[in-house]
Amino acid sequence: MEIPHPSRVPRATLPALRAVEGVLACVSKPLACYHLMTTTAVDLKSVTLTYGPFVAVKDVDLAIEKGSFVTLLGPSGCGKTTILRSIAGLVTPTSGEIVVAGRLINDVPIYKRNIGLVFQNYALFPHKTVEDNIAFGLKYRDVPRLEIARKVKRALDMVRLPGVEKKLPSQLSGGQQQRIALARAIVIEPDVLLLDEPLSALDANLREEMRTELKIIQREVGITTIFVTHDQEEALAMSDRIVVMNHGLIEQNGTPEEVYRTPSSRFVASFLGQSNLIAGTIASNTRGKAKITLDSGASIDAAAPASAKKGSKVTVVVRAQRLEVGKKAAAGSNRLQGRIAATSYLGGTAIYIIEAEGLKLQANTIIDTHVFREGDAVDVSFSPGDCVLLGEDDRRLA
Amino acid sequence: MQQTRFAWYLLAPALILLVILLVLPIIIMMIYTFYEFITAGVEQANYTAANWREFFTDSYYHLFLWKTARVAAITAIACALMGYVPAYFIWMTSFRHKWLLLLLLIVPFWISFTIRTFSWIHILGEQGAINVTLMSIGIIDSPIQMLYTEGAVIMGMIHFLLPYMILNVYVSLEGIDRDLLSAARTLGCTSAQAFREVTLPLSLPGLCAGLLLCFVLAAGSYVTPQILGGNRDALFGNLIYDTIMQQLNWPMGSTLSIVLFVLLGIVSAIYSRYMGLSTIFKGLSR
Ligand SMILES: Nc1ncnc2c1ncn2[C@@H]1O[C@H](COP(=O)(O)OP(=O)(O)O)[C@@H](O)[C@H]1O
Ligand SMILES: [Mg+2]
Numbered sequence: 001m002e003i004p005h006p007s008r009v010p011r012a013t014l015p016a017l018r019a020v021e022g023v024l025a026c027v028s029k030p031l032a033c034y035h036l037m038t039t040t041a042v043d044l045k046s047v048t049l050t051y052g053p054f055v056a057v058k059d060v061d062l063a064i065e066k067g068s069f070v071t072l073l074g075p076s077g078c079g080k081t082t083i084l085r086s087i088a089g090l091v092t093p094t095s096g097e098i099v100v101a102g103r104l105i106n107d108v109p110i111y112k113r114n115i116g117l118v119f120q121n122y123a124l125f126p127h128k129t130v131e132d133n134i135a136f137g138l139k140y141r142d143v144p145r146l147e148i149a150r151k152v153k154r155a156l157d158m159v160r161l162p163g164v165e166k167k168l169p170s171q172l173s174g175g176q177q178q179r180i181a182l183a184r185a186i187v188i189e190p191d192v193l194l195l196d197e198p199l200s201a202l203d204a205n206l207r208e209e210m211r212t213e214l215k216i217i218q219r220e221v222g223i224t225t226i227f228v229t230h231d232q233e234e235a236l237a238m239s240d241r242i243v244v245m246n247h248g249l250i251e252q253n254g255t256p257e258e259v260y261r262t263p264s265s266r267f268v269a270s271f272l273g274q275s276n277l278i279a280g281t282i283a284s285n286t287r288g289k290a291k292i293t294l295d296s297g298a299s300i301d302a303a304a305p306a307s308a309k310k311g312s313k314v315t316v317v318v319r320a321q322r323l324e325v326g327k328k329a330a331a332g333s334n335r336l337q338g339r340i341a342a343t344s345y346l347g348g349t350a351i352y353i354i355e356a357e358g359l360k361l362q363a364n365t366i367i368d369t370h371v372f373r374e375g376d377a378v379d380v381s382f383s384p385g386d387c388v389l390l391g392e393d394d395r396r397l398a
Numbered sequence: 399m400q401q402t403r404f405a406w407y408l409l410a411p412a413l414i415l416l417v418i419l420l421v422l423p424i425i426i427m428m429i430y431t432f433y434e435f436i437t438a439g440v441e442q443a444n445y446t447a448a449n450w451r452e453f454f455t456d457s458y459y460h461l462f463l464w465k466t467a468r469v470a471a472i473t474a475i476a477c478a479l480m481g482y483v484p485a486y487f488i489w490m491t492s493f494r495h496k497w498l499l500l501l502l503l504i505v506p507f508w509i510s511f512t513i514r515t516f517s518w519i520h521i522l523g524e525q526g527a528i529n530v531t532l533m534s535i536g537i538i539d540s541p542i543q544m545l546y547t548e549g550a551v552i553m554g555m556i557h558f559l560l561p562y563m564i565l566n567v568y569v570s571l572e573g574i575d576r577d578l579l580s581a582a583r584t585l586g587c588t589s590a591q592a593f594r595e596v597t598l599p600l601s602l603p604g605l606c607a608g609l610l611l612c613f614v615l616a617a618g619s620y621v622t623p624q625i626l627g628g629n630r631d632a633l634f635g636n637l638i639y640d641t642i643m644q645q646l647n648w649p650m651g652s653t654l655s656i657v658l659f660v661l662l663g664i665v666s667a668i669y670s671r672y673m674g675l676s677t678i679f680k681g682l683s684r
Pocket of ligand 2: 077081196197
């Protein structure tokens with residue numbers, strides 16, 4: 001029984017799938033368990049890892065679906081690499097369980113785990129030819145010699161670098177070395193492929209190219225992949241799911257759309273994309289729509305869950321891309337009067353900094369008629385549905 | 399053009415020093431090898447090949463050369479075996495003050511080399527620490543002859559050369575990206591296999607540099623065999639010393655010096671051809 005990943009299913013069939021899932025879960029628990037076992041490739045259960053007194057990873061729970069591409073996204077030092085290394089076995093969690101392909105691997109030594117790891121600086125063996133680099137893992141898996149040669153060739157074809165078998169890594173460019181590192185990791189057919197900021201050492205153009213390439217290769221092989229990056233664009237572009245981390249904690253785990261549209265905390269809202277964070281107090285909340293008095297004095301409407309109680313302090317998050325500038329506001333929209341404080345003209349789009357009714361707002365908009373310049377008076381509008389409310393604990397009200 | 403000339407000006411002091419202190423003396427020695435030895439302390443500028451003929455025909459010298467090469471090789475290999483372990487340890491340790499461990503390697507250089515060599519007499523001698531201890535606990539009745547043997551000479555040279563070996567190996571280990579080890583481990587190596595596949599081959603340049611340095615320094619040494627060796631344990635350096643200082647035969651002494659110089663030069667050149675000398679200089683400049 002395999003239920004396709006939601007992101008790969010046409011929207012219309014989703015409710016039907018949800019129903020099937022629900023039935024499965026209710027009707028028979030064993031069946032639901034079976035479902036879990038076959039589709040979860042990697043399962044971290046309350047994993048904590050400390051370096052001396054420093055807690056690098058705090059109580060992380062993370063289940064990764066088979067065949068999916070999951071990105072760990074977070075600022076430098078938030079514990080992404082540590083999580084990868086603990087899955088690979090290079091560091092040992094202080095507590096918690098790591099299950100890969102249904103097997104608890106906490107006590108399995110590194111060399112007996114079947115995991116492909118690609119390092120930021122590639123870590124190709126400089127004294128071995130490309131061929132020997134790729135064959136390395138196969139050699140230690142007792143693959144017969146002829147079979148090794150065949151697999152190495154196939155791996156090189158897969159990363160689109162045929163014919164470099166006899167070269168040394170130092171004779172290849174950065175992007176090519178990256179591909180060899182990838183080939184070396186996937187040729188052993190690992191249970192999971194771990195990529196630690198694999199693109200960050202490449203220059204911008206190549207990075208974008210490799211991003212697409214990597215995604216295509218991953219699809220072709222169908223390998224479960226955990227990708228680490230601190231680059232939000234990379235994360236949004238490549239992932240089936242994004243796990244946003246900060247200070248060793250998971251802040252949010254969702255599809256790129258979910259994470260972008262409904263950030264679950266102040267950190268996610270400000271780390272991923274540009275957001276306006278506006279402080280205010282709930283004046284009333286009826287039927288999913290709240291009136292909010294902003295600290296600056298203005299009043300707006302926002303979609304709100306029932307838990308947003310009258311009188312409680314909230315932060316309203318509105319994406320800079322969701323602000324309309326100088327357009328006729330749609331019915332029911334919030335509308336503020338303001339003045340352009342700064343304009344960055346980017347060709348097709350523009351970034352405006354707008355002072356509106358005591359607020360400083362950023363709007364990234366598509367230019368359709370003309371560009372507003374500093375000092376222009378404009379109306380800013382946004383729909384209540386584009387607002388996300390954060391409570392006093394900086395988490396999204398749900 | 400202007401720039402190259404300027405570069406030469408900058409190089410001049412170093413070049414002049416090198417010429418006066420190194421090239422010129424060697425040329426003078428080279429000339430001396432063709433002088434005729436009359437009697438102790440007296441030679442004549444007769445330009446004869448007699449010294450060279452003597453060296454090439456008398457097997458006495460060849461035996462000395464052979465023995466020197468053998469002792470130097472044993473010393474160098476022993477240094478490699480004994481030096482790799484501490485170098486590896488210093489590299490691997492998570493101890494935060496690595497510089498302290500490296501400093502400990504340098505500490506012996508604060509004491510004069512000669513004094514360090516003499517100190518072995520108190521350890522290996524008939525009334526030395528080892529013999530006295532063994533006799534007092536009754537394992538042996540009479541002192542063992544340890545001092546004034548080839549073993550003592552080799553030991554003294556290892557004592558003197560080990561830090562050079564450790565530093566050389568350490569420098570090349572330090573150049574190894576630790577992710578390579580992690581990569582090897584995740585690809586299926588045990589830590590011993592990862593050592594064989596990655597660490598050892600990548601630290602080989604440092605090991606070879608150490609071997610060369612130890613070999614050359616050991617082959618050229620004369621103080622250690624003089625102090626710790628018996629008459630039979632003299633090396634080529636002692637032969638030169640003896641020829642010049644005892645027999646006062648400067649022409650022959652020059653000939654032997656040039657021979658040693660050329661042979662060690664050839665060893666270094668062969669090494670440089672295959673490994674590049676830069677590793678040694680990296681090791682020394684630490
Ligand atoms: N071996 C170590 N000893 C002590 N602290 C470490 C060690 N490795 C990583 N750290 C710390 O753990 C934190 C998380 O590191 P890491 O997982 O590498 O972060 P990221 O990959 O997200 O940038 C960092 O603050 C780092 O300083
Ligand atoms: Mg990292």
